[in-house]
Amino acid sequence: MIQAQSVGVVTPQTAHFATPLPLRSGGVLPSYDLVYETYGTLNAARSNAVLVCHALSGSHHVAGRYADTPDNIGWWDNLVGPGKPLDTRKFFVIGVNNLGGCYGTTGPVSINPATGKPWGAAFPFVTVEDWVDAQARLADLLGIERFAAVVGGSLGGMQALSWTLQYPERVGHAAVIASAPKLTAQNIAFNEVARQAILTDPDFHGGNYYEHGVVPARGLKLARMVGHITYLSDDSMGEKFGRSLRHGKAVYSYDVEFEIESYLRYQGDKFAGYFDANTYLLTTKALDYYDPAFAHGGNLAAALAGASADFLVVSFTTDWRFSPARSREIVYALLHNQRNVSYAEIDCAAGHDSFLLDEPHYHAVLSAWFDRIKV
Amino acid sequence: MAAYRYDYEVITQWITPGERVLDLGCGDGSLLKHLMEVRQVQGYGVENDPEKLLACVRNGVNVVQANMDEGLSDFEDGFFDHVIMSLSLQAMHNTQGILAEMLRVGHEAVVSFPNFGYWRHRQSILNGRMPVSESLPHQWFNTPNVRFFTIADFEALCEINGIAIRERLAFDEGQLVKDEANFLASVAVYRLGRN
Numbered sequence: 001m002i003q004a005q006s007v008g009v010v011t012p013q014t015a016h017f018a019t020p021l022p023l024r025s026g027g028v029l030p031s032y033d034l035v036y037e038t039y040g041t042l043n044a045a046r047s048n049a050v051l052v053c054h055a056l057s058g059s060h061h062v063a064g065r066y067a068d069t070p071d072n073i074g075w076w077d078n079l080v081g082p083g084k085p086l087d088t089r090k091f092f093v094i095g096v097n098n099l100g101g102c103y104g105t106t107g108p109v110s111i112n113p114a115t116g117k118p119w120g121a122a123f124p125f126v127t128v129e130d131w132v133d134a135q136a137r138l139a140d141l142l143g144i145e146r147f148a149a150v151v152g153g154s155l156g157g158m159q160a161l162s163w164t165l166q167y168p169e170r171v172g173h174a175a176v177i178a179s180a181p182k183l184t185a186q187n188i189a190f191n192e193v194a195r196q197a198i199l200t201d202p203d204f205h206g207g208n209y210y211e212h213g214v215v216p217a218r219g220l221k222l223a224r225m226v227g228h229i230t231y232l233s234d235d236s237m238g239e240k241f242g243r244s245l246r247h248g249k250a251v252y253s254y255d256v257e258f259e260i261e262s263y264l265r266y267q268g269d270k271f272a273g274y275f276d277a278n279t280y281l282l283t284t285k286a287l288d289y290y291d292p293a294f295a296h297g298g299n300l301a302a303a304l305a306g307a308s309a310d311f312l313v314v315s316f317t318t319d320w321r322f323s324p325a326r327s328r329e330i331v332y333a334l335l336h337n338q339r340n341v342s343y344a345e346i347d348c349a350a351g352h353d354s355f356l357l358d359e360p361h362y363h364a365v366l367s368a369w370f371d372r373i374k375v
Numbered sequence: 376m377a378a379y380r381y382d383y384e385v386i387t388q389w390i391t392p393g394e395r396v397l398d399l400g401c402g403d404g405s406l407l408k409h410l411m412e413v414r415q416v417q418g419y420g421v422e423n424d425p426e427k428l429l430a431c432v433r434n435g436v437n438v439v440q441a442n443m444d445e446g447l448s449d450f451e452d453g454f455f456d457h458v459i460m461s462l463s464l465q466a467m468h469n470t471q472g473i474l475a476e477m478l479r480v481g482h483e484a485v486v487s488f489p490n491f492g493y494w495r496h497r498q499s500i501l502n503g504r505m506p507v508s509e510s511l512p513h514q515w516f517n518t519p520n521v522r523f524f525t526i527a528d529f530e531a532l533c534e535i536n537g538i539a540i541r542e543r544l545a546f547d548e549g550q551l552v553k554d555e556a557n558f559l560a561s562v563a564v565y566r567l568g569r570n
Contacts, residue, residue, distance in 0.1 A: 312432075331439060332449045338395070338417050342432055343439045347425070361425050368432040 004083035010064035027124025035104035040088035048375035053152030053159035062095030108278030121207025149173040153355035164307040178355035180326035182291035191284040194223035221268035233318035233351035301336040316354035394456035400463030404436030492525030
């Protein structure tokens, strides 16, 4: 066992696709770019590729750092690298920014070739299934017929699950982490509050704010603040911030008094400074729409009948946004179909965000699972 | 772990190749791994101890984390050919509940447990101390066991609950016991069903 290391300096790549992509919403993307990163080396048999799918605000930058911005470390850097659970000495790991994104992949901020202006509100709705279709085309381009594993947390877990249903013959293993087979009404409700914050921002301009030279920063900030509340647990928030007062006592003001207010405002402002509001809208809708059981009369076991991958499902005890009960639905639907599946419910205080942390037991389970995968 | 092996062999004899098997309290998954190898079962373990669950993943055994004392409500009726509980029944609070659940989700249940009526255990109590033996390796203050019962107690419970004892094998530290099992056997292994 070597000391776990970083994959080091990485460089994103862009793949251009000229073949139109039909979308579940009825729209068509005439052509598009996907930005992606890879870590490790594809073996001669092309059998060691692992796709890492990102969640709401994630990107293709899964691991490593950029030469020009060394502080910009990949969002799952603690998982991916030499000697890490997803070991790049064994696996060829791919991170790809999804369609509709704002990190270089074609999205609302990109130029619509038909108009010469940013897509903005005209960018078509994209679904989890559409993302998987696009990822499959990238796999074709990279010469990967079958992934050793497809892995993701939260919305990324939905993509991993969807891969096993859309392209069962192309997925050997799937890790579905802190995810759900569909959102609950409460979960959609949080997304709707976030969307309303953006949609009602005076700077939104019906989604075409780019041509007005503004961004709906207030709406995006509020959306992120609501999101952040749901990603943490009551306990972790209490432990981190409690009722700590910046001035040590109440000063009867609407400026920051409680430390949690400071944290949420900071996170909101930071996010609004780099993320695209239209991407946020599209992505939350993709989350809401995802429901593979819908076409099977709500019967998840029937929906998963076509999957042939071996599964690992992981949830976290304090995650109330994607609760363990939702992961168990996936587990028992897979079990009904006699799929190989293991399920771990990790005791971690950090709520939904737990899946991004390197909690030792969580990473030990992932290590053990990845170690078993033959390439 | 030597205490486990002879009940593993009995259990293996009762499993038909290709069965669906659920192992409750599956530990590191070694029984399931054995059954996968020699009986090609589609096996799943249930375990709630994080370290044991990790060991199962390392062993390449399907394992589902769940608290068995909360029942098996996520499992479907009659889904499994055999539901196994090897040397764990005495550590369950809801004895009747779990037996009923095993026979709900499985066509047959296989249960093994240490016999508190074993003569060495009786002797120990007569000498004024709680028994510690190969089949009861813990001290009274650190034992995971919460139910203390004998072969006779268990069979009376099956009678009350309408559980059919289809087969029983009893052992004294690995040796098959033919007669006076409640006195001479340290461990009993049962194949149970519903009539």
